[in-house]
Amino acid sequence: MLNIRIEKTKDPKVLPGKDNPLKFGTIFTDHMFIMNYETGKGWYDPRVIPYQPLNLEPSAMVFHYGQEMFEGLKAYKTDDGRTLLFRPDKNIERANRTNRRICIPEIPEEDFLQAIKTVVKVDEAWIPTKEGTSLYIRPFIIATDPYLGVRPSDRYLFIIILSPVGAYYPEGLNPVKIWIEDEYVRAVKGGIGEAKTGANYVASMKSQVKAHDEGYSQVLWLDGVHRKYIEEVGAMNIFFKINGTVLTPELNGSILPGVTRDSVLALCREWGLPTEERKISIDEIKAAHENGTLEEVWGTGTAAVISPVGQLRWENHIMQVQDGGIGPISQKLYDTITGIQLGRLEDIHNWTVEV
């Protein structure tokens, strides 16, 4: 149990208005959680302080060797005024998996959850209630040793910042267009693709810019070895419904094990839909499109929840998914997951945690 010191701001910001449509990740709340680490001393001085800039040496290792991890989850306000987190245990478990992979010291799970709850409680008034909005929670850890040799740092900061957000894609729940990348590679088995760390995101930017310029919202990555098996979208995992079966790539070491991915698999199984986690080649998708059995495609992620995919482009093949609209399973998944997140549907899985 952490002994968290709380220092409230003397200069609170103006809350965004109730009808503010809110973009993603541009506004931050009044406070942040912060805790230090030093080898030999462990994690220490947990505190909630006014949201403020970080003061770091230019030689801090995070600026040079990318030793940084992050997580993303959301808090929701229910109609009866409770604050709910969605499956924070999964994010915390994954955070420590990332930590282990990139040599950052782990944070005890109960301390991590306590830190999230404490800072969310302090800034509870910031949780937006308009349809499609929520309070995005961004825990992250950065290496701060002032040292230019390459090795794991001996000092870290663990920080949690909060941002009231609207839809991740300007499209909202409307279908996005996805570019299947055939030149660049995001990650490979043996690498750090399954860790939630900056490296995987910076690796995606060039391709993303190219896709954007061509009018596509996101990039779908193929595997780095054979360049033919579907991996993930970078900001989302991907699902296909082909001939009645729900397919998603298996967790192979280079794919992020998404919390929404896991929830979607659980719901589909509950609904009696056949599901398969396995290797899926781009040729299989192309064939399904050609013979008309590609029934639905959607992405899953904390930021977008469910993002229907209306079109895929691979090399010169443009594949429209059915009529390009929102498929029935995508819609049902979105309604069910957001319904549970908002406390409007019964939470039979115990996915929500009250703050």
Place this chain on the structure above:
Amino acid sequence: MLNIRIEKTKDPKVLPGKDNPLKFGTIFTDHMFIMNYETGKGWYDPRVIPYQPLNLEPSAMVFHYGQEMFEGLKAYKTDDGRTLLFRPDKNIERANRTNRRICIPEIPEEDFLQAIKTVVKVDEAWIPTKEGTSLYIRPFIIATDPYLGVRPSDRYLFIIILSPVGAYYPEGLNPVKIWIEDEYVRAVKGGIGEAKTGANYVASMKSQVKAHDEGYSQVLWLDGVHRKYIEEVGAMNIFFKINGTVLTPELNGSILPGVTRDSVLALCREWGLPTEERKISIDEIKAAHENGTLEEVWGTGTAAVISPVGQLRWENHIMQVQDGGIGPISQKLYDTITGIQLGRLEDIHNWTVEV
């Protein structure tokens, strides 16, 4: 031509003593160069200011999505008091290649060089002169947009810091032991392995810790697709001399194009040694070790210049390179390159640039 404003420190630090053995990258000089970028405005406000912490929003993109690049080069003091840089044009060219790969705006080459020269000049008194020491120059760029969506930043800082350094490895020019990694992968073709960015270094840490625990200084990476072709050491490129021929892996997109690597190839060719840049499998190295033709192994990098390798370990095979000592070509390369860097040997390639 930049109009660089210079603000000198009012509180200079004490210089390390002449006989200070100096470690790598722990002491920083009195000043730093800094310049801002904003989309629409370009690079602006170049200045040399007292060495000081950076003040960044916790949401600054560099902390989350790893959009950061760095370079490393050195300044040397000659016996007659001149200050020399070694092939800065190569670092600057590579910096802009990294920038293009990870969507950071380029810096005009002449401005980059002017920035380096200006800050080195201001802190010239910090260049150490003891054998094996130099002033390490670390230019780097970080993304500073306060935004949690994934896309290239619209704001950056370009910074140059300086550190008087001794040998990178505690071993100095003494042979190091290298662990050949067979589980983890550093980078893959199509990825960002040839860019000098934090992502490649964080990816290496877990393996490096494992190797260290087994008594090895560094990790030698195999390719991510076949897991059998030699790539690089992370902090160095690698060379083998087998049966009279000097071999190094070809630049295949996942290997850093090292400046010292390039210099070593040029010198070996000049000396009439047959050289080959090509795919080299671990089996070929093992066979050469077994039949006695593995004559020398060395690493090349700015930090260590030449680092003789005395032993390689791959799975359970421990391969000692000849008697485990410094090979004659390694020694000659070290003497020649440092001789040119220090202005003691004629610089027929025009590699040095006077500040």
